[in-house]
Amino acid sequence: MSDVLLDITGLTLEFDIYGRDKSLGQRLASLLRRSSGTGNRRFKALDDVNLTVRPGERIAIMGHNGAGKTTLLRVIAGIYQVQTGRVTLGGSIAPLIELGAGFNQSLSAKQNIILNGAMFGYTRKQMIEKTGDILEFAGLTEFADVPIKNYSTGMRRRLAFTIATDMRPDLLIIDEIFAGGDLQFVGRARARMMDLMGKANALIMVSHQLELLTQFCDRGIWLDHARIREEGPVGEVVAAYRASVPQAPVLGDDEEQNGEAAPALRQDKSIVVQADPDDPLAIRLAPDCWERVQRCHCKGRLIPGLLTPWSVCRRCRTWVNTNRAKDWVIGRIAQDENHPACVTPPGFARLDVEERKLDMHSLIDAMFHDAHALTPLPDRPSVAHVGCGAGELLEALQPHAGELLGTELDPVLAATAHARSGANVMHGGHEQLHGAGLDVIFCVDYLGAVHDPVGTLTSLKKSLRDAGRLILVEPIFDDPQAPLRYPAQRLSKLLYTYIFSRGAIQTLSHVAGFIDVLEAGTWNDWPILILK
Amino acid sequence: MTELAAAPQRRFGPHQGAITVVQEFQEVWSYRGVLWNIAWTQIHAGYRGSFLGILWTVLIPLSMMGIYAFVFGSILGRDIPNFALFIITGMVSFGVFQSSCTTGCRSLTTAEIYLRRVYLPKLIFPSATLIVQAVNFACTLAAVLLLMPLLGARPSIHWIVLPVGIVLLLLFCYGVIMLVATINVYIRDLEHATTALLRMWYFLTPIIYSSEHVGGKVEIVNNLNPLTYYLDLFRSPMYYNIARTDNWPHSGWPDGQTWLITITCSVVVFLVGLIVFRLFENKVIYAM
Structure with a gap:
């Protein structure tokens, strides 16, 4: 392997922000816009970004929403092709950019591990050997054969994290990975990250949790409006970034005034x-996802736990979550903000x-x-x-x-x-x-x-x-x-x-x-x- | 904390920049695990939970052929001997072209979920669509061949032409899929236009009638329509070999003109499709 793992020179990426004008009506509307002078603007998502990553380096990327952090990760991951500039990758890469990227929702965890492995470049045989370990670490052994569309968001995230870290890539890319796991998994995930870091893998991490960045990374990059504003030791960059951000809204402040929602x-x-x-x-729990189920998918009677939502099936002996599912399956979390069931009960x-x-x-x-x-x-x-x-x-x-x-x-x-x-x-x-x-x-x-x-x-x-x-x-x-x-x-x-x-x-x-x-x-x- | 097991070296990964055609197909092959998976999901998805499952792939075209043979056989069948066999041999080859067009249009647009999230060689998506079409085609063709004794045909030496016909037709379809998949990303109307165009194309191809019998302007259009010749590739060994009338110029072997036109068409359409696809494959993500 070469001395430089990733080399980015003069990377600029532009989006056509009216790119979605597809229908006749929208075309006409954009014609009108154009005549009124707004024009078909192009938006610079990344502007002359330079970055070199060597094996073992751990890089933290921070910045406000829309600064281009995720776009940069996507370019590195090969999802966006380079328009201007040069990106050279000298090793294997495991991108954890979006939740469940590359998962097939209708397949089980086992099948998805194999599919994901194929996307990362591993053969079926190699992945089958890893399946047991991955499921165990993700805590999903019991649900290995359940289609993952029936998983909760947290379970899916756990699976994705475990697969990506199990790939032992030369470069691991992480976008807010710790945000979705429960506290228990976050603890284990951190330990696993430490383990991975000890083995000279390089890491690029995007997070708004600055403590996390300081803990894991040694170099910091502050992206501001598509440009690198500051680069250096992570502590200094975090401090500079923090100083630029106005203090978080105090509890009880007027919500409208802050723009951003404060609880x-x-x-x-x-x-x-x-x-x-x-x-x-940022999901919401809705009361209606807690319908109690009476029967297992095998139609067997359930032996309920007194206070736990997990019941065991008399016939097939699998654990079934009786509370958080409308189906027999694991949890349905309403994501629709406007769903009437999402109103908070008193x-x-x-x-x-x-x-x-x-x-x-x-x-x-x-x-x-x-x-x-x-x-x-x-x-x-x-x-x-x-x-x-x-x-x-x-x-x-x-x-x-x-x-x-x-x-x-x-x-x-x-x-x-x-x-x-x-x-x-x-x-x-x-x-x-x-x-x-x-x-x-x-x-x-x-x-x-x-x-x-x-x-x-x-x-x-x-x-x-x-x-x-x-x-x-x-x-x-x-x-x-x-x-x-x-x-x-x-x-x-x-x-x-x-x-x-x-x-x-x-x-x-x-x-x-x-x-x-x-x-x-x-x-x-x-x-x-x-x-x- | 369990120690992470040592991972075997991975063979490939995402890259930036252009690669040659050969490298591109090699890359698709190295991602074949994903390719099979996408193809298999598409084959499976439509019939999930149904009792007959994948059998529907065969049952739907067969039932259509049956009803066409029955209805049009009563109207048009007087001049054409063994009309059921005539229509079935025509529909089976037009069917694969038709579904290639409709599914081809969606092959990149429905892949958005992958394109936006992970790196995959883009050629995987039209290739998966082709595989799905090939599997459906193979199933339908096998079913037709099995049913042929019922229609009065016997296995014949002429059938050895079929594999070549299948390859030529699928190559043609591959080109069409790559072409429409790319265009449809930029002009989404194509998907809807295709439905209408295919309906017209269907009637301008001698499927339920024979050009010789209709004659006139229709025959001229038929002769300009490349699909007429693809139809002949299948109709000659499966139909013309047994159904003879005095004034038909057909035999059990496709004639030289048919070979020339189909081979040229397949190669040209495949190359045009591939070139257009490669021109745009790295840009489609920005148009999603």
């Missing part, structure tokens, strides 16, 4: 976040992953300041946090907490979380919290990561004083593997007992069956926050 806490305590219409990942909130940071703030606000809180908290409670998303959550917890503690299984994340929040973040599990005398423990995605969640839950309770409050975020996963990993029935019963006897546990979940139960309980006035 606002409504009177009924539900939070509505506007999705970015350009971003397919007491429900829909939060988008894209806005996680703001979400966390609003979520925590609701948690701490709710009048119906079952256990009164001291003015400045001592708070601990266990599990993924430590950095963001700890930062969000800061204003509320007197004493702030955190634990994080991943040492890198622990260090990052400490740097960001200033809180004392310990590397390890919840055991670290024993005897800390806490008022609140936040527990995100944690029970799924440990082998004995029931025992963990009990021991977490012990870590709290009598007056303490345990807040579980996603204690039951929307994860096909989860019911196999731990005894969901037992966990459900235990939670039930806590909820009704002590009222000391608050739960956040996007698993509908779980919410059903909470709603049926005594917490009718409680805001139920659905975190997706």
Whole structure:
């Protein structure tokens, strides 16, 4: 392999922005436009871009929406052919630009792995050998034969990420890959990325999550209106880029004023976040996707789990999600903004992953300041946090907490979380919290990561004083593997007992069956926050 | 965390810039896994969930042939012996051209989902369309050959011409597919115009009648219509070899003129299609 993996010189790309005028009516309209002087404008998506990538380099690309980031990736991936300039690629490449690119929706995960492999240049035989590993890492072994059109967005994204990273390309291209996965997968994906990076693969990554860029990349490129505005060590470029962006809108600001949607806490305590219409990942959960199914696709009766949405079929023994599907299949997420079912019911909130940071703030606000809180908290409670998303959550917890503690299984994340929040973040599990005398423990995605969640839950309770409050975020996963990993029935019963006897546990979940139960309980006035 | 398994070296990947025709076909071949998949999906997609499945590929044309033979046989069949066989041999070859045109128009426009997202050699899409047409054609032809004893024909030595006829017709169709696929990206009206044009073309080709019997202006148009000669490639060995009337100039072997015209047409149309396709294949993405 040559010394230079990718060489881009003087790359300019223009689009005909009226290119879609196809019909007679549109042609006439554009004629009128032309006569009125607007003309058939051409739009420069990339303007004299120069870039050299050597093996092992990790490049972060940042910039505002429409700056040309994705277009640049597409040129590198060969989707757009070069018009002016030169692009030389000296190695293999795996582009992860669009969700499910190159997937055939009607094929199963297994078949799609082979198809994707063919697109990446691997033979059928090579791919069949990899299939098991890929499915296992993506957590989709149970669903290997389900057509992927029935997958949830997150599952599809997990599959795409796993395939692309399994290709061991010389150059991996990633466009906002971490945005769609659940917290648990993001953790694993990061570890896999680290593993890949250790092996001298080059990376080009586009993201709006600047922390992520700083963590993974060494060189930064700031694209601004189709041109490279700044290039250099990632820290400097991120700082320069950040300085140029006005501060994010504060919660509660007037939405119209900001133009961009900011989540606002409504009177009924539900939070509505506007999705970015350009971003397919900013999905909404609609109540109507939670129809309960009674039968498996094999017509077998289902043995329902008490609180989990996963039921097992009596006949074929497959796991079936009974809640999030209108069909027998895995989840249907309404993407249509205007769909009547997408209206937020009172007491429900829909939060988008894209806005996680703001979400966390609003979520925590609701948690701490709710009048119906079952256990009164001291003015400045001592708070601990266990599990993924430590950095963001700890930062969000800061204003509320007197004493702030955190634990994080991943040492890198622990260090990052400490740097960001200033809180004392310990590397390890919840055991670290024993005897800390806490008022609140936040527990995100944690029970799924440990082998004995029931025992963990009990021991977490012990870590709290009598007056303490345990807040579980996603204690039951929307994860096909989860019911196999731990005894969901037992966990459900235990939670039930806590909820009704002590009222000391608050739960956040996007698993509908779980919410059903909470709603049926005594917490009718409680805001139920659905975190997706 | 499981260690990533060492990956075998991949053989090819996206590239920028022009390549030769040979390289282009080599590239399509190296992406054959994707090619089969796209073709198979197209064959399958239409009949998904239906009980008879892929059998419909054969049943639909056969039923059409049956009804044409019945209706037009009563009207026009007096002058033409074994009219059912006459019409079937005509329809089977026109059918592949007809569906090549209609599906060819959509072969790039429906591939937008791939074109915008991943790198693939563009030639894959018309090639997949051709494969689908070839499979359908082979199925229909096989069914017709199986049914021929019912229509009074026996296997004959003349059938050895059929493979050559199939290759020439498919080469012609390949060119047409590449041509209409490219044009349709820029002028989407073509898709609708094709439907109307094919209907006219159908009647200007001696499928349900014989040029000699109709004569006059129709015969002149028939002689200018290249498809007439492609029809002869199939009709000679399958029909004219057994159905003889006194004043027909036909035998069981296609004549020299037929060979000359079909071979020239196939090569020219294929080359024109290929040249036009290669001129635009890197630009279509901007017109999607």
